[in-house]
Amino acid sequence: MKNQVLVVGSVAFDTVENAHGRAERVLGGAASYSSISASYFADPAVVAVVGTDFAAKDSAPFKKRGVNLDGLQVKEGKTFHWGGSYDKDLKNAVTKFTDLNVFQDFNPTLTPEQKEAKAVFLANIDPELQLSVLKQVKNPKLVACDTMNYWITSKRDAIIKVLKQTDLFFLNEAEARQLTGEYNLITAGKKILKLGAEHVIIKLGPNGSMLVSKLGIVQFPPYILEHVYDTTGAGDTFGGGATGYLASLRKWDTLSAIKRAMMIGNVMASFAIESFSVKRLANIKEGEIEKRLQDYTSMLRF
Amino acid sequence: MKNQVLVVGSVAFDTVENAHGRAERVLGGAASYSSISASYFADPAVVAVVGTDFAAKDSAPFKKRGVNLDGLQVKEGKTFHWGGSYDKDLKNAVTKFTDLNVFQDFNPTLTPEQKEAKAVFLANIDPELQLSVLKQVKNPKLVACDTMNYWITSKRDAIIKVLKQTDLFFLNEAEARQLTGEYNLITAGKKILKLGAEHVIIKLGPNGSMLVSKLGIVQFPPYILEHVYDTTGAGDTFGGGATGYLASLRKWDTLSAIKRAMMIGNVMASFAIESFSVKRLANIKEGEIEKRLQDYTSMLRF
Numbered sequence: 005m006k007n008q009v010l011v012v013g014s015v016a017f018d019t020v021e022n023a024h025g026r027a028e029r030v031l032g033g034a035a036s037y038s039s040i041s042a043s044y045f046a047d048p049a050v051v052a053v054v055g056t057d058f059a060a061k062d063s064a065p066f067k068k069r070g071v072n073l074d075g076l077q078v079k080e081g082k083t084f085h086w087g088g089s090y091d092k093d094l095k096n097a098v099t100k101f102t103d104l105n106v107f108q109d110f111n112p113t114l115t116p117e118q119k120e121a122k123a124v125f126l127a128n129i130d131p132e133l134q135l136s137v138l139k140q141v142k143n144p145k146l147v148a149c150d151t152m153n154y155w156i157t158s159k160r161d162a163i164i165k166v167l168k169q170t171d172l173f174f175l176n177e178a179e180a181r182q183l184t185g186e187y188n189l190i191t192a193g194k195k196i197l198k199l200g201a202e203h204v205i206i207k208l209g210p211n212g213s214m215l216v217s218k219l220g221i222v223q224f225p226p227y228i229l230e231h232v233y234d235t236t237g238a239g240d241t242f243g244g245g246a247t248g249y250l251a252s253l254r255k256w257d258t259l260s261a262i263k264r265a266m267m268i269g270n271v272m273a274s275f276a277i278e279s280f281s282v283k284r285l286a287n288i289k290e291g292e293i294e295k296r297l298q299d300y301t302s303m304l305r306f
Numbered sequence: 307m308k309n310q311v312l313v314v315g316s317v318a319f320d321t322v323e324n325a326h327g328r329a330e331r332v333l334g335g336a337a338s339y340s341s342i343s344a345s346y347f348a349d350p351a352v353v354a355v356v357g358t359d360f361a362a363k364d365s366a367p368f369k370k371r372g373v374n375l376d377g378l379q380v381k382e383g384k385t386f387h388w389g390g391s392y393d394k395d396l397k398n399a400v401t402k403f404t405d406l407n408v409f410q411d412f413n414p415t416l417t418p419e420q421k422e423a424k425a426v427f428l429a430n431i432d433p434e435l436q437l438s439v440l441k442q443v444k445n446p447k448l449v450a451c452d453t454m455n456y457w458i459t460s461k462r463d464a465i466i467k468v469l470k471q472t473d474l475f476f477l478n479e480a481e482a483r484q485l486t487g488e489y490n491l492i493t494a495g496k497k498i499l500k501l502g503a504e505h506v507i508i509k510l511g512p513n514g515s516m517l518v519s520k521l522g523i524v525q526f527p528p529y530i531l532e533h534v535y536d537t538t539g540a541g542d543t544f545g546g547g548a549t550g551y552l553a554s555l556r557k558w559d560t561l562s563a564i565k566r567a568m569m570i571g572n573v574m575a576s577f578a579i580e581s582f583s584v585k586r587l588a589n590i591k592e593g594e595i596e597k598r599l600q601d602y603t604s605m606l607r608f
Contacts, residue, residue, distance in 0.1 A: 093489040187395040190532040211513040212527060222605050223527035225514065230492040263608060303524050304606045306565060 007046035008072075009251045011039040011244065012112050012137050013127025013150075015052040015076065017062075017083055019100075020280060022090035024233055027280035031062055032086060034127035034150065037237035038244025040286050041272045042125065043069040044293060045248035049118065051075035051137070055083040055106045065286035075118060079106040094235050095210075114140045123251035125244060128152045131162035138169050146256055148172040148247040150240070156182050168200035171257070172250070174243045176207045189214055190221055203262060205246070205269075207239050213266050219259040224266050227274040227300050234280045238273045241285060245272030271296045309348035310374075311553045313341040313546065314414050314439050315429025315452075317354040317378065319364075319385055321402075322582060324392035326535055329582035333364055334388065336429035336452065339539035340546025342588050343574045344427065345371035346595060347550035351420065353377035353439070357385040357408045367588035377420060381408040396537050397512075416442045425553035427546060430454045433464035440471050448558055450474040450549040452542070458484050470502035473559070474552070476545040478509045491516055492523055505564060507548070507571075509541050515568050521561040526568050529576040529602050536582045540575045543587060547574030573598045 018032030039048040049072035054062075056078060066073055084107035087100040112133060114121075123146040126134040134149060141147075149170045155163055156179060163183070167173060173196060177189060186192040193204045193216025203217040212226040246269035250256035256265075271293060278284040320334030341350040351374035356364075358380060368375055386409035389402040414435055416423075425448040428436040436451060443449075451472045457465055458481060465485070469475060475498060479491060488494040495506045495518025505519040514528040548571035552558035558567075573595060580586040 095489075187397075188532055188534065190530060194532075208513065211510065212525075214530070220605075221530060223514075223530050224606075225525035225527050228492060228516075228523060228525050230490055230496075232490065260608070267608065301608060303522075304526075304608075306562065306569065306603060306606075 007123075007252045008121050009042050009046045009048045009123040009125055009248055010051060010075075010114075010118055010121040010141070011035050011042065011048050011125045011127060012051040012134070013038065013129050014084055014107055015050065015054050015058075016107070017085045018236060018281065019085070019087040020090070020234060020236055021088070022094055022234055023092045027234070029085065030281035031065060032236060032281060033084065034129075034237070034240040036066070036282060037240035037276060037285065038125055038127050038247070039071045040065060040069050040282050041241040041244035041276070042248025042251070043071050044272070044288065045245065045268070046123070046251040048072065048244070048248065049075055049121070051112045051114065051118065053077040053079055053106050053110045055079060055081045058083045065282050069286055075115065079109075081106040083107075088236075090235070094232055097236070112137050122146070123247065124148065125247045126150065126166070127240060127243070131155050131159050131166045134166045135162060138166070146171050146247070146251055148174065148243065148250075150174040150243050151179065153179050153182055164199055167196065170200070171202045172247065173201035173204050174207060174239070175204075176209065176239060180204075180206045190216060193221070202257070205266065207242060209238075212270060213242065215262055215266060217259075217262065219262065222263060222266070224263075224270060225304075227270045227296055229274050229277065232277050235277050236280075237282070238277050241276035242269035242273040245269045267297065267300060271300060309425075309554045310423050311344050311348045311350045311425040311427055311550055312353060312377075312416070312420055312423035312443070313337050313344065313350050313427045313429060314353040314436070315340065315431050316386055316409055317352065317356050317360075318409070319387045320538060320583065321387070321389040322392070322536060322538055323390070324396055324536055325394045329536070331387065332583035333367060334538060334583060335386065336431075336539075336542040338368070338584060339542035339578060339587065340427055340429050340549070341373045342367060342371050342584050343543040343546035343578070344550025344553070345373050346574070346590065347547065347570070348425070348553040350374065350546070350550065351377055351423070353414045353416065353420065355379040355381055355408050355412045357381060357383045360385045367584050371588055377417065381411075383408040385409075390538075392537070396534055399538070414439050424448070425549065426450065427549045428452065428468070429542060429545070430457075433457050433461050433468045436468045437464060440468070448473050448549070448553055450476065450545065450552075452476040452545050453481065455481055455484055466501055469498065472502065473504045474549065475503035475506050476509060476541070477506075478511065478541060482506075482508050492518060495523070504559070507568065509544060511540070514572060515544065517564060517568060519561075519564065521564065524565060524568070526565075526572060527606075529572045529598055531576050531579065534579050537579050538582075539584070540579050543578035544571035544575040547571045569599065569602060573602060
């Protein structure tokens with residue numbers, strides 16, 4: 005509880021098809037990937053909703069990683085279920101179905117204890133729900149936030165309200181361009197700073213990530229992997245790992261801390277994409293993260 | 307002459323249109339960008355052909371940078387002239403015309419002195435011409451080679467012959483995928499090693515570059531710039547700078563030397579894209595390269 009990170013977002017089932025095979029109704033959702041990723045560095049507590057079809061085996065990966073599920077509401081009905089199919093390069097997914105089910109009426113209500121959270125990761129959900137969470141938390145020292153193209157189109161004003169209360173804003177390069185109308189990512193990042201975010205991290209997929217902040221502008225390559233299995237959840241894993249690491253620090257808002265967080269996010273994402281669902285991510289062995297961090301550091305060293 | 311690099315390729319005129327304006331019949335061509343880039347680290351000598359319309363002012367940037375033009379043949383007729391127009395993001399160019407002119411019959415013939423070259427940069431030309439140069443040079447300690455999609459389609463067998471004699475093979479990510487049929491760039495790079503190259507450097511455009519070699523696998527971000535003026539020649543500048551730096555070393559084939567060369571290639575490319583033609587690249591002031599190398603190193607330092 006010392007380094008609690010409240011993770012608000014979706015816990016879902018995914019049915020994914022790609023060149024390696026098919027995973028049927030496996031654990032997915034932004035809050036799942038990001039909280040399990042954060043669990044290696046901090047104490048995440050998930051605020052989400054699932055249906056009555058969500059079984060004990062489905063929550064096993066959270067329990068294994070010590071993720072607090074007190075905030076996981078169970079509603080009569082079915083759990084959010086997404087189905088998608090990737091092209092042979094595992095790059096682009098075509099959505100086959102999006103059954104929101106009980107997630108449609110998700111309305112995060114924090115317990116008195118959750119309102120005291122020192123760090124919050126607002127995974128990709130309706131920005132109005134993100135605002136509602138921000139109203140409830142009392143005095144967080146770190147507010148991290150993710151979003152997606154759908155909300156940029158449909159709820160731009162709400163996103164801008166969220167931004168004004170955000171320390172660390174995560175989005176991918178297409179979303180950064182969409183939100184700002186700027187192609188150059190440094191220019192886009194600076195515009196998002198002007199809108200109110202303290203630090204912007206632009207996720208570059210297979211090309212790593214970029215920080216745009218008053219502290220500095222940094223682009224890091226990914227932790228490179230030859231054998232990629234499924235890229236679902238990579239961005240959520242990146243954000244959750246980076247936020248979990250920062251939440252564990254006494255002082256997180258320095259350039260060196262944020263650079264280290266990006267490095268950690270990149271390494272955590274490399275585990276997420278080595279299997280379907282959170283199978284690999286939830287089962288990282290002692291020393292494996294440290295080993296990849298060392299390889300990564302040595303790759304960048306001159 | 308101590309660190310001579312023979313640069314074989316095109317010296318051309320470019321007419322470029324982009325969001326910043328229009329440059330009419332300015333100095334371009336792969337050998338121009340790469341030799342001028344190499345000139346900051348070694349002693350490049352260009353082997354190329356121009357027409358009788360190539361004036362003293364057109365060779366001024368080479369002279370300023372001490373590039374040896376003894377191998378620049380002048381043929382009756384017009385110089386190779388390329389015209390292209392970039393989209394507003396400066397990312398993709400549409401070719402408006404390609405007037406090969408005297409370049410159509412380019413047949414590089416080396417002088418006895420050039421045959422003794424210790425390093426060769428074979429810029430993007432017909433791989434059969436690259437093979438002809440490789441037959442003429444006697445005992446180079448470093449053979450670097452670039453290519454393009456056109457030759458991969460039309461002269462694949464010749465490229466594979468070139469690869470068997472190449473120490474350092476440069477190509478961009480689309481070309482690496484085209485040549486090998488592999489999407490993952492590490493897998494693609496390894497296939498190119500199997501075809502015969504000693505080290506493969508995959509150029510990632512705005513995302514930097516990747517090395518695939520028995521010495522290691524490395525991905526570096528670019529030297530990031532907010533204000534990009536014209537990306538023509540960036541890849542040639544990268545390859546020429548990296549090769550020029552390696553040619554200046556007593557022992558170039560170590561991981562740390564090649565990493566440093568990639569870093570230098572990235573920094574040199576950042577100058578090339580700050581103006582039309584070689585205007586910025588040929589006029590880098592004392593200390594500017596060192597400054598960017600320091601900023602770049604500090605960005606990657608933890």
